[in-house]
Amino acid sequence: xxLRGLICPSLVSSLLSGSDLHNGSAVLLFGDPHxxxxxxxxxxxxxxxxxxxxxxxxxxxxxxxxxxxxxxxASGDQRAAGNLRSALWRLKSAxxxxxxxxxxxLALRRRTAVDVGVVWEWATRxxxxxxxxxxxxxxxxxxxxxxxxxxxxxxxxxFERERIRQRLLHALEALSRRxxxxxxxxxxxxxxxxxxxxxxxxxxxxxxxxxxxLAEGNLIEAHRIYQRCRAVTHREFGVEPSDRLASLIQARxxxxxxxxxxxxxxxxxxx
Numbered sequence: 001x002x003l004r005g006l007i008c009p010s011l012v013s014s015l016l017s018g019s020d021l022h023n024g025s026a027v028l029l030f031g032d033p034h035x036x037x038x039x040x041x042x043x044x045x046x047x048x049x050x051x052x053x054x055x056x057x058x059x060x061x062x063x064x065x066x067x068x069x070x071x072x073x074a075s076g077d078q079r080a081a082g083n084l085r086s087a088l089w090r091l092k093s094a095x096x097x098x099x100x101x102x103x104x105x106l107a108l109r110r111r112t113a114v115d116v117g118v119v120w121e122w123a124t125r126x127x128x129x130x131x132x133x134x135x136x137x138x139x140x141x142x143x144x145x146x147x148x149x150x151x152x153x154x155x156x157x158x159f160e161r162e163r164i165r166q167r168l169l170h171a172l173e174a175l176s177r178r179x180x181x182x183x184x185x186x187x188x189x190x191x192x193x194x195x196x197x198x199x200x201x202x203x204x205x206x207x208x209x210x211x212x213x214l215a216e217g218n219l220i221e222a223h224r225i226y227q228r229c230r231a232v233t234h235r236e237f238g239v240e241p242s243d244r245l246a247s248l249i250q251a252r253x254x255x256x257x258x259x260x261x262x263x264x265x266x267x268x269x270x271x
Contacts, residue, residue: 014137015118024111025098027056029149030119035096042096051087051106052099053149056114057160061105070156116148116164123171126178136178169195169202176208180215188212196225201232203245210248219252 012030025037033049035042044052050071055062068080075083088101098112108114125131148161172195179188192209199205206229213222226241226249233241240246 012115012119015122016113016115024113025109026113026115027052027098027108028115029053029056030115030147031150033149035098042094044096045090045094048087048090048094048096050152050154051084052091052096053152054156055099055106055108057116057156061107063105064101064103067106071154116160120164120167123167126171126174131175131178136175136182136184165198169198169205173204173208176212180212185212185215188215201236203229203233203241206241207245207248210245214248214252222252223249 012028016026016028016036025035028034028036033044033053035044035052051067054067054071064081064084065077068084069077072080072083088099091097091099098109100107100109122131122135125135148164149157152161172191176188176191176195179185179191189209189212192205192212195202195205196209206225210222210225213219213225226245229245230241233239
């Protein structure tokens with residue numbers, strides 16, 4: 001069955017399916033945390049989820065005292081250390097042996113992949129220009145794909161969630177532009193639409209969506225997106241979109257219609 005049969009089809013499963021996991025495990029943190037090992041999906045005990053996520057999101061070894069204090073801040077040092085030991089024991093009892101631990105530190109075992117890390121690497125390749133043809137696919141982005149550990153409100157989770165979300169939005173924008181360059185305008189629209197649906201007020205999302213529609217030759221669609229962005233920006237903030245955004249449309253319409261997208265135009269219907 002493999003990873004594709006165990007995980008909702010998405011960017012995450014596509015990237016993990018291409019990883020070398022024959023002799024290792026994968027920790028999945030998008031959605032409800034769980035572990036995949038070979039063909040098996042292993043459910044993480046509730047009392048161990050936060051510890052596993054904390055270590056998986058860290059880089060390298062994690063000091064035991066720091067982990068215990070971060071995860072159980074309202075407990076004293078002794079009780080927090082006891083909670084950490086219990087969480088480790090529950091993991092091993094569930095057959096999830098992905099953490100190495102000693103008296104001082106915790107770390108993920110070698111050959112343990114983390115979905116967040118795999119997706120981050122994909123995003124980095126798109127942003128630094130090193131993406132391969134295999135990276136230029138349009139993922140099936142569903143519900144929680146951009147949502148790390150949903151309904152978790154620990155400070156360390158909130159920070160990581162927003163950091164990763166912003167990275168992925170930038171990567172999808174870069175993906176849309178790469179697809180336009182590759183002559184795949186329809187796929188570029190799909191990629192841009194995922195950014196737009198995640199944050200309709202994001203001007204860069206509106207820009208890549210307009211660019212993708214223009215690459216398809218759909219001026220009306222591009223103009224409609226611009227008008228919607230202009231209306232929302234005007235209503236929410238009392239300002240016009242940037243000249244850079246307006247210029248995308250201005251370059252494609254006759255001079256006599258320029259006033260419709262000009263940022264200097266004062267009268268504008270918000271209906």
